[in-house]
Amino acid sequence: MTSELTSLTAPQRHQVTVTVNGLPRSAEVAPRRLLSDFLRHDLRLTGTHVGCEHGVCGACTILLDGKPIRSCLTFAVAVDGRDITTVEGLAAEDGTLHPVQQAFQDHHGLQCGFCTPGFVMSACGYLAEHPDAQDDDEIREEMAGNLCRCTGYAGILGAVKQAAEVLRETGADPRDRHRPGGATLG
Amino acid sequence: MKPSPFAYHAPEDVDAALALLAELGDDGKVLAGGQSLVPMMNMRLAAPPALVDITRLTDLDHVTVDDDQVTVGATVTHERLRTHPDASRACPLLRQALDWVAHPVIRNRGTSVGSIVHADPAAELPAVLALLDGSVELRSTQGTRTVAGGDFVVGPLESDVQPGELATSVSFPALTASTGTAFHELARRHGDYALAGVGVRVDLDDDRRVAAVRAAFIGVADRPLVVELTDALSGQAHDALDTGDAVGHARDQLDPNGDIHASGSYRRHLAGILLDRAVCDAVAATTSTQEAA
Numbered sequence: 001m002t003s004e005l006t007s008l009t010a011p012q013r014h015q016v017t018v019t020v021n022g023l024p025r026s027a028e029v030a031p032r033r034l035l036s037d038f039l040r041h042d043l044r045l046t047g048t049h050v051g052c053e054h055g056v057c058g059a060c061t062i063l064l065d066g067k068p069i070r071s072c073l074t075f076a077v078a079v080d081g082r083d084i085t086t087v088e089g090l091a092a093e094d095g096t097l098h099p100v101q102q103a104f105q106d107h108h109g110l111q112c113g114f115c116t117p118g119f120v121m122s123a124c125g126y127l128a129e130h131p132d133a134q135d136d137d138e139i140r141e142e143m144a145g146n147l148c149r150c151t152g153y154a155g156i157l158g159a160v161k162q163a164a165e166v167l168r169e170t171g172a173d174p175r176d177r178h179r180p181g182g183a184t185l186g
Numbered sequence: 187m188k189p190s191p192f193a194y195h196a197p198e199d200v201d202a203a204l205a206l207l208a209e210l211g212d213d214g215k216v217l218a219g220g221q222s223l224v225p226m227m228n229m230r231l232a233a234p235p236a237l238v239d240i241t242r243l244t245d246l247d248h249v250t251v252d253d254d255q256v257t258v259g260a261t262v263t264h265e266r267l268r269t270h271p272d273a274s275r276a277c278p279l280l281r282q283a284l285d286w287v288a289h290p291v292i293r294n295r296g297t298s299v300g301s302i303v304h305a306d307p308a309a310e311l312p313a314v315l316a317l318l319d320g321s322v323e324l325r326s327t328q329g330t331r332t333v334a335g336g337d338f339v340v341g342p343l344e345s346d347v348q349p350g351e352l353a354t355s356v357s358f359p360a361l362t363a364s365t366g367t368a369f370h371e372l373a374r375r376h377g378d379y380a381l382a383g384v385g386v387r388v389d390l391d392d393d394r395r396v397a398a399v400r401a402a403f404i405g406v407a408d409r410p411l412v413v414e415l416t417d418a419l420s421g422q423a424h425d426a427l428d429t430g431d432a433v434g435h436a437r438d439q440l441d442p443n444g445d446i447h448a449s450g451s452y453r454r455h456l457a458g459i460l461l462d463r464a465v466c467d468a469v470a471a472t473t474s475t476q477e478a479a
Contacts, residue, residue: 008206009213009235011191031194031237034228053187054225055292067294073224074295077194078217078239122291144377145289 014077020045021089022177031077036060038076039086047087047117051147058146061118061125062086066175068125087117089177090124098178099166100124100159109159111150119146123160124174133164189227193236200245200325200354206238208327208350214238216352218261221288221296222304246354251276255320257357264293264301276360278471279318279367283310283385286369289377302338303353305345305409308379310369312339313410317385317402320358326351342408364390364397366472370460371404374447380405381448382457386464390472394424399432399468401461406442406453413439415465424469432465433458 017026020043027042034053039045039062051057053072060072063085090098097105100123110116126133126142133139139160140153148156167174197203207214215234217223218241226232240246246259251272258267267273268284287293287301287310301311302322315322320335324347333346340346347353361367371383382405389398399415418432437458444450 008195008210009193011193014194030191032189032191032227034188034224037188053228055221058289058291061291064295068291069295070221070291072228073221073292075194075217075220075224075237078196078220078241080196125294126290141376142290144375145291 014080016076016080018076018079018081019083021085027076029076031075033076034072035062035074035076035079035084036071039071039084042076045086045088049114049117051114051118056147057115057118058122059115059118061121061146063121063125063175066125066128068122085121085124085175087120090120092178092180094180096178096180098124098174099170099172100127100163100174103159103163103166104156106162107155107158109151109155110148115146115148115150119143119148119156122146123163127160127164127167127174131164131168134161136161187228187230189224190230190233192227192234194239195236196239196242198242200243200352203238203240203243203352204325204327204350207352210236210238211349214349216240216300216303218300219263219296221292222301222306240352248355249273251360253360255357255359256280257355258298259355260297260299260353262298264288264296264298265290267298268293277318277358278361279314279369279385279387280358282367282369283314286310286371286373286376286380286383292377299353299356302356303345303347305339305341305343306379307342307408307410308383308405310371310380310383310385310404313383313385313402313404314358314369315339315356316410316412317387317400318358318361320356322346322353323355323357324348324351325354330354336412339409361387363473364392366390366468366470368464368467368471370464370467372456372460382406382442382453382460384457384460384464386461386468388419388465388468388472390424390469394472396420396422396424396427396469399465401436401464403436403440403457403461406440406457411439419465424472427466427469429462429465433461436461 049059051059213235217237217239246261248259250257256273274281315335369385371380385402391397399419403411415432442450442453
C-alpha cells in the first residue's frame with residue numbers, strides 16, 4: 001500500500017506535445033510547470049509575459065483552442081494535445097503587423113509594452129466571438145481582465161474599436177496569422 | 187510564485203478517477219478548470235501531493251435541462267453554462283449570477299461545479315445553489331450520495347466533499363413563471379470578487395402579490411448567507427413594493443468583516459442597497475408580471 005501511494009504521489013515528468021502557432025512543439029516537463037513557463041522557458045517563446053501569476057493581471061493571456069485563457073493558471077501537462085496561439089502567431093511572416101497589433105500602435109495603446117501581449121490576445125479572442133464589437137462599455141468590460149499601469153486604457157479602447165472595424169472590412173479571423181492583402185481568407 | 191511539486195494523473199473515465207481518488211485519500215485533489223486552485227497553489231496556500239485532472243472525463247461534460255431541473259456536469263465551464271439558452275430559460279438566476287462571475291478569460295476555463303466545491307464566501311454560484319435549494323451529486327468508489335444545496339458549503343473554502351469523493355454534477359431547480367430572480371453585486375472592477383452581493387428569489391401568488399422571498403448574500407459572511415424575507419414582504423403588490431422592512435431585517439442579520447477593500451459597516455450598508463435593487467428586479471422578472479405589463 002505504501003509503495004503504491006508513493007508511486008501515485010511521485011511527481012513524474014511528462015512529455016507534453018502541443019500545437020503552437022500552427023507548429024507541433026514538444027518538451028518533457030514536471031507537472032508543476034505552468035503553461036506560461038512552458039511557453040517561455042521550454043519553447044523559448046518569450047512573447048507571452050508573466051505578471052502576477054495568480055490570474056489578476058492578464059499579461060499571460062494566450063488562446064487555447066481559439067479561446068483566451070490565462071496561461072499562468074494552467075499546467076502544461078493539462079493541455080497535452082491542444083492547440084495554442086501566442087502573440088508570436090499573429091504578425092505576418094514578413095513582419096507586417098496583425099490588425100490588432102497595428103491598431104495598438106496607431107492608438108498608442110501601449111507604453112512600456114509589458115501588458116500588451118495579454119491585451120492583444122484577449123482582444124483577438126474577444127473580436128473572434130464578437131465581430132460586431134463597437135460599444136465602449138462592452139469593450140471595457142470584456143477587456144477588464146487585463147491590467148495596464150501606463151496608458152489609462154483610452155488608447156487601448158480606441159485600438160480595439162479600430163481593430164474591430166478593420167477585421168469587419170477584411171472578414172479575417174483575428175485568431176489566424178495575418179496575411180497582408182487579406183487574400184484567401186477563411 | 188510557482189507551485190510545489192505534485193504528481194499528475196489524467197484518468198480517461200470516471201471509474202478510473204474514483205479509483206485514484208480512493209487510493210490517494212487526503213493526498214488527492216481534483217483539478218478541473220483550476221482557476222481557483224492554481225492561484226492557491228502558485229501562492230503556496232495549497233500544496234496537494236497529487237492532482238487528479240478530470241477535464242478528460244467526457245461523461246461529465248454535459249448540461250441537461252428538463253421540466254424539473256438544470257443539471258451541470260463537473261467539467262462544464264462558466265462560459266458554456268452562461269451562454270446555454272435552455273439553462274438560462276429554465277433557471278434565469280444562473281445567467282444572472284454567471285454574468286458577474288470573474289472575467290471572460292477566466293470563465294473560459296473555470297468550471298461552475300468547481301466554483302461551488304471551492305466554496306469561496308464571495309463566489310456567486312455557491313449562493314445560487316443555497317438560494318434555490320439545488321443539490322450536488324458526489325461519487326466515490328463507495329457509491330453515490332446527494333447533498334442538499336443549503337448543506338453543501340460548511341465553512342469558508344470548505345464544502346462537504348470528503349476525501350475520495352468527486353462532485354460529478356450540480357442540479358438547480360427549474361423555475362416557474364410566477365418566480366422571479368435577480369443577482370446584484372458591487373466590485374471595484376467588474377469581474378473581481380464582490381465587496382458584497384446578493385441573489386434574490388421572489389414567488390408571486392395568483393394575484394401577483396408577493397408570496398415568498400429569500401435572499402442569499404455573498405462577501406459578507408464566511409459562507410453564502412441565506413435570509414428569509416417572506417415576513418417582511420408577503421402580500422405586497424408587484425407594482426407597489428416597499429422593501430424598507432426587508433432591507434432592515436436583512437441588515438440585522440449581517441455582521442461582515444472589514445478588510446483593505448471596504449469596512450464592515452460599508453459592506454453591510456451596501457448589502458441592503460443591493461437587496462433593494464435585486465428584490466425589485468426579481469419581481470419585475472417574473473413572467474406573469476411581464477405578461478401583465
